[in-house]
Amino acid sequence: KAGVTQTPRYLIKTRGQQVTLSCSPISGHRSVSWYQQTPGQGLQFLFEYFSETQRNKGNFPGRFSGRQFSNSRSEMNVSTLELGDSALYLCASSPGGPFYEQYFGPGTRLTVT
Amino acid sequence: DQQVKQNSPSLSVQEGRISILNCDYTNSMFDYFLWYKKYPAEGPTFLISISSIKDKNEDGRFTVFLNKSAKHLSLHIVPSQPGDSAVYFCAASYVNAGNMLTFGGGTRLMVKP
Numbered sequence: 001k002a003g004v005t006q007t008p009r010y011l012i013k014t015r016g017q018q019v020t021l022s023c024s025p026i027s028g029h030r031s032v033s034w035y036q037q038t039p040g041q042g043l044q045f046l047f048e049y050f051s052e053t054q055r056n057k058g059n060f061p062g063r064f065s066g067r068q069f070s071n072s073r074s075e076m077n078v079s080t081l082e083l084g085d086s087a088l089y090l091c092a093s094s095p096g097g098p099f100y101e102q103y104f105g106p107g108t109r110l111t112v113t
Numbered sequence: 114d115q116q117v118k119q120n121s122p123s124l125s126v127q128e129g130r131i132s133i134l135n136c137d138y139t140n141s142m143f144d145y146f147l148w149y150k151k152y153p154a155e156g157p158t159f160l161i162s163i164s165s166i167k168d169k170n171e172d173g174r175f176t177v178f179l180n181k182s183a184k185h186l187s188l189h190i191v192p193s194q195p196g197d198s199a200v201y202f203c204a205a206s207y208v209n210a211g212n213m214l215t216f217g218g219g220t221r222l223m224v225k226p
Contacts, residue, residue, distance in 0.1 A: 004156070033212050043157075043202065043216035056213045090156050094212055101147060102212055104156030 002027065004093050004105035012111045018079040021108045025072050025093030031055075032074040033102060034066060037088040046089075049074055050096070078110075086112045116140045117205050119217035127225055132190040134220050136203035139184065143205040147214065148177060148188045150199045157202060161188070193224045 005024045013019050025032050033056075034046040045058040049068035066076040072093075078085055088109050092102035118137045126132045134148075144165035149157035163170040163177045163186070170177050176189045190197055200221050204214040 031212050033214075035214075035216075042218045043204075043214075045213045045215070048212050050211065055211045058213070092156075092212075100212070101159040101162055102214065103159060104149075106154070106156050 004091055004103055006089075006091050006105040006108050008108060009106065010109045010111075012113060013081050015081055015083060015112055017081050018077065019081060019110060020075055020077045021089055021091075021110070023074045023076075023091030023093075023105060025074070025091075026103055029093035029095050029103075030072055031094045031096055031100075031102075032068055032072060033092045033094075034074070034076050035090045035092065036060075037090060037107070038084075038086075043090070046076065081112045083112050086110060115218075116143075117203060117215050117217040119201075119203060119220045121220050122218070123221040123223070125223045125225065126193050128195055129192045132188075132193045132197065132222055132224065134188040134190075134201050134203075134222065136186045136188075136217050137184060138186075138205050140205070140207075140215075141184070142207040142209075143215075144208060145206045146177070146179060146186050147204045147206075148175075149202045149204060150197075151202060151219070152199050160201075190222075193222075195224045195226050198222055198224045 031050045033048040048056040068074045088107045090107045092104045094100040094102045147162040148160040151157045200219045203217045
């Protein structure tokens with residue numbers, strides 16, 4: 001079974017721009033979650049989508065948004081990029097939940113200059 | 114307010130010996146706990162989980178112990194192998210949180226040959 005894939009793997013953007021990251025979950029998985037990893041804050045939950053609906057949201061500003069499509073693929077968008085948005089963005093999928101382990105993709109490394 | 118803490122940023126053990134990684138939590142609502150391993154430039158890999166109705170779960174060389182009264186869990190790796198060298202994260206969730214995981218800050222394990 002193919003794992004979670006994320007595109008692109010690396011991205012460099014300028015402050016003020018917007019960015020869209022993509023995640024394809026493991027086949028059959030209906031839940032997709034997004035996390036941000038930074039050296040200072042560690043791994044932090046952004047949001048979770050299940051059957052195209054946002055089920056949970058972390059403590060991030062409204063500049064961070066996401067969506068899920070009918071095939072369970074998900075995108076997250078960050079508008080008006082700030083230097084502090086530089087991070088590794090990780091996507092994780094699971095069959096449903098709760099109490100299912102989540103499987104992570106390799107991440108997208110975003111650098112904001 | 115860090116709800117999940119890993120107080121040891123690093124741990125070094127000799128190959129063949131036991132590695133014990135510790136994790137403390139403060140939120141008594143947490144009822145599902147997971148351990149992930151992370152190599153550089155990769156997403157976290159699921160290792161083992163435990164629900165709050167158990168106090169021990171074992172999978173091969175990996176055993177997780179949960180002490181609910183102390184709000185403490187630990188991961189034991191026996192015997193440790195050089196390939197186990199990675200950053201280990203504990204994570205916690207609860208039934209109404211869907212797939213939202215709260216992560217600890219991680220412990221870097223180095224297994225010396």
